[in-house]
Amino acid sequence: xxxxxxxxxxxxxxxxxxxxxxxxxxxxxxxxxxxxxxxxxxxxxxxxxxxxxxxxxxxxxxxxxxxxxxxxxxxxxxxxxxxxxxxxxxxxxxxxxxx
Numbered sequence: 845x846x847x848x849x850x851x852x853x854x855x856x857x858x859x860x861x862x863x864x865x866x867x868x869x870x871x872x873x874x875x876x877x878x879x880x881x882x883x884x885x886x887x888x889x890x891x892x893x894x895x896x897x898x899x900x901x902x903x904x905x906x907x908x909x910x911x912x913x914x915x916x917x918x919x920x921x922x923x924x925x926x927x928x929x930x931x932x933x934x935x936x937x938x939x940x941x942x943x
Contacts, residue, residue: 879915884908
């Protein structure tokens with residue numbers, strides 16, 4: 845990636861884009877990237893090291909809402925599907941990825 849060739853760079857972006865960048869530089873598995881905690885009003889400093897990158901967070905004391913969404917559990921997925929009145933066979937196919 846061209847970003848890796850630069851000595852210093854500043855990126856101002858949406859939280860979703862920042863999750864992708866942080867995930868890339870910290871070698872986060874693709875399935876975990878949507879759940880990386882990226883708080884508002886925070887600067888992330890990523891520094892390359894001998895065995896990967898280190899992340900430092902610099903937060904600002906600004907009142908804001910929490911936007912982090914935790915990774916859903918199998919039970920919460922089943923509950924949401926049941927609330928949507930999806931049949932059991934379709935529910936199990938969706939959860940097991942066999943649809």
